[in-house]
Amino acid sequence: MKVLFDIREFSQYPNSSLVTKRSRVTKNRDEVRRFVRAWTEAIAFMKRRPQETQAILRKYVRLEDPEIIRGTYEFYTEKLPRSPKVLEKDFTSVMRSMKVYSPHTKSIGYEQVFDMTFVEEMERDDFIQSLYR
Secondary structure, three states: OOOOOOHHHOOOOOOOOOOOOHHHHHHOHHHHHHHHHHHHHHHHHHHHOHHHHHHHHHHHOOOOOHHHHHHHHHHHHHOOOOOOOOOHHHHHHHHHHHOOOOHHHHHOOHHHHOOOHHHHHHHHOOHHHHOOO
């Protein structure tokens, strides 16, 4: 098979993020903190337990072919960072591509969209690193 390009060769491009209203974050900080920690634990599970993760793919995505399951697992985990932190440079990359379709997005700034305090807290507390020991 001739490959035109492999998206994994590009720099990080956030293609999924956790989204909620600022009011929810303000009113339910502990709930949001616990959810972000659980999300981060799920990332570690995926990366550290390939057999179990592939079994989950088999069951819930209803894949049968072992090669497709393995390829899907490798595709999604290879570039998935350990931390769910969205970096400003990656956000800028997304916004650059979006302004082609939505010109009004050029005025949206990183701080308006992301609150990385929960992730930064986990990094300071060494929580993320502890998941890989």
